[in-house]
Amino acid sequence: MRWLVGVIRVITLEDPVALGRHGEIIERTVSQVKTVSRCIEDQPRGIYDEESERVAIPKILRLGHELVERYRVHGIVVSCAGDPGVDELRSELGIPVVGAGRAAAALALSVGERVGVLGITDEPPKPFERVLRDRLVAYEKPRCIGTTLDIERCVDEVVESARRLTSSGADVIALACTGFSTAGLAPVIEERTGVKVVDPVVAEAVVMYWELVRHYSQRVVLR
Amino acid sequence: MRWLVGVIRVITLEDPVALGRHGEIIERTVSQVKTVSRCIEDQPRGIYDEESERVAIPKILRLGHELVERYRVHGIVVSCAGDPGVDELRSELGIPVVGAGRAAAALALSVGERVGVLGITDEPPKPFERVLRDRLVAYEKPRCIGTTLDIERCVDEVVESARRLTSSGADVIALACTGFSTAGLAPVIEERTGVKVVDPVVAEAVVMYWELVRHYSQRVVLR
Known part of the structure; x- marks a missing residue:
C-alpha cells in the first residue's frame, strides 16, 4: 500500500460488504491503493435523476471533508458516473478527487473514436457530454432500469442496449452507472458485443492512480 | 510482475541506459509491469516532422511484430506523442497497443477543460487534435527546440512556453513529446506554472495498465 483513498458511495448501504464493493474493485485494479468507503445517508435508491442528485x-x-479529517486520505473517489460534488471537493480539499464519469469518458477516448454510452438516466450524465461532445454517438438506457438496484435483474436487456449502441456505430462503450461495475457487467457486455467496454469503477481507479502519481510522486522527486 | 510490455522507442539509441529510460519510467509508474525496449534504426534525431514520421x-x-514473436509481450507502447503505427499495430496484433499521444490527451480531459499542448513540431501532433478538438486551446513549440534532443538544453524556454499556454487560458498542460519525460520536466513545469501537467510516458503507462486490466483480467473473470 502506498496511498489511502476515500470512496464515497452515493447510495445508502447498510451491508458493509455491499458498501465496500467499489473499494474492493479499486484495490483489485490498483494494488498500490487501499480504500476506506463511506456512503450518503437516506438515499437507499441512490442517484437516478436531477432531484436525487441535488439532495446528495x-x-x-x-x-x-470527513474522510480527509478523520482518515487523512490521499485522494477521494466519488463513485458515481454523474460526478456529483467532484469539482467542489477538488477545489475545497486540494487533493486528487476523481469521479467515475469523466474518468470513464476520458479513457474511452484513449481507445475509441465513436463512444456509445449506456446509463440509467433519461439523458447521458453531464460528465459524458462534457468530455465527449460529438464523440458521444449514441446513448441508451435499458427500459427495465429505474435505479441502479435494477441492473442485476435485467442483464439481457442491458446487452440488447449495448448492441444497439454498436449498431449506431460505437467502437467503444462507456458504462455510465457504477451499478454496472457492482454487477460485473463490463466483461459480459464486451464478450457479447465484441467492442471494448469501459467499466466506470475500474476507470475511476486508474485515473485516481494517475492523479496520485502526478500529485505526490512527481512532487517528491523535486525535493 | 504480471505483464510484460514492449516499448518501442522512435529514436535510434546505442546506449542501453538511454534506450531503457521510458521503460524505467513505465515500471516506476506501474509496478505490475515489466518492460523490454527496442528502438528504430537509422533515426538518431528521432521523429520531428512528417518525413521522419513516414520513414519510421x-x-x-x-x-x-518482433516484440510479440520473440518476447511474447502482453502489450506494446509506441513511446511517441504522434502515435505512429499505433492503429496499424492494434489491428494487426490483437493485443493492447498504446501511444503516448492519445493517452496524454485523454488523461488531460479527465482533469481539465481547456488543454494547452506543448510540443516540438510546428503543429500539434495529430492525436492531440483528434482527441481534444476545440478543447485544445493553445499550442506552443519552444523556439529553441528542433528535435527531442534539444529539450534538456533549454528548460527555461520550455517553462516560458508553458506560461504562455496558461496565459491563453489552459487549465491543464499536455506535453506532446516524450522527450519531456526523458528530461523529467513535468514536475518542473507544474511547479513553475501552477497547473497540472500531463507527462506523456506516465500517461502511456497508465493507459497501458488500464488496457491490460481490461483485456486480460476482465476476460479471465469470465472463465
Whole structure:
C-alpha cells in the first residue's frame, strides 16, 4: 500500500460488504491503493435523476471533508458516473478527487473514436457530454432500469442496449452507472458485443492512480 | 510482475541506459509491469516532422511484430506523442497497443477543460487534435527546440512556453513529446506554472495498465 483513498458511495448501504464493493474493485485494479468507503445517508435508491442528485451533493461534500479529517486520505473517489460534488471537493480539499464519469469518458477516448454510452438516466450524465461532445454517438438506457438496484435483474436487456449502441456505430462503450461495475457487467457486455467496454469503477481507479502519481510522486522527486 | 510490455522507442539509441529510460519510467509508474525496449534504426534525431514520421512507421510495425514473436509481450507502447503505427499495430496484433499521444490527451480531459499542448513540431501532433478538438486551446513549440534532443538544453524556454499556454487560458498542460519525460520536466513545469501537467510516458503507462486490466483480467473473470 502506498496511498489511502476515500470512496464515497452515493447510495445508502447498510451491508458493509455491499458498501465496500467499489473499494474492493479499486484495490483489485490498483494494488498500490487501499480504500476506506463511506456512503450518503437516506438515499437507499441512490442517484437516478436531477432531484436525487441535488439532495446528495451536500452529503457528498460533508463526507469528503470527513474522510480527509478523520482518515487523512490521499485522494477521494466519488463513485458515481454523474460526478456529483467532484469539482467542489477538488477545489475545497486540494487533493486528487476523481469521479467515475469523466474518468470513464476520458479513457474511452484513449481507445475509441465513436463512444456509445449506456446509463440509467433519461439523458447521458453531464460528465459524458462534457468530455465527449460529438464523440458521444449514441446513448441508451435499458427500459427495465429505474435505479441502479435494477441492473442485476435485467442483464439481457442491458446487452440488447449495448448492441444497439454498436449498431449506431460505437467502437467503444462507456458504462455510465457504477451499478454496472457492482454487477460485473463490463466483461459480459464486451464478450457479447465484441467492442471494448469501459467499466466506470475500474476507470475511476486508474485515473485516481494517475492523479496520485502526478500529485505526490512527481512532487517528491523535486525535493 | 504480471505483464510484460514492449516499448518501442522512435529514436535510434546505442546506449542501453538511454534506450531503457521510458521503460524505467513505465515500471516506476506501474509496478505490475515489466518492460523490454527496442528502438528504430537509422533515426538518431528521432521523429520531428512528417518525413521522419513516414520513414519510421514501417520500422515501428516491424519492431511490434518482433516484440510479440520473440518476447511474447502482453502489450506494446509506441513511446511517441504522434502515435505512429499505433492503429496499424492494434489491428494487426490483437493485443493492447498504446501511444503516448492519445493517452496524454485523454488523461488531460479527465482533469481539465481547456488543454494547452506543448510540443516540438510546428503543429500539434495529430492525436492531440483528434482527441481534444476545440478543447485544445493553445499550442506552443519552444523556439529553441528542433528535435527531442534539444529539450534538456533549454528548460527555461520550455517553462516560458508553458506560461504562455496558461496565459491563453489552459487549465491543464499536455506535453506532446516524450522527450519531456526523458528530461523529467513535468514536475518542473507544474511547479513553475501552477497547473497540472500531463507527462506523456506516465500517461502511456497508465493507459497501458488500464488496457491490460481490461483485456486480460476482465476476460479471465469470465472463465
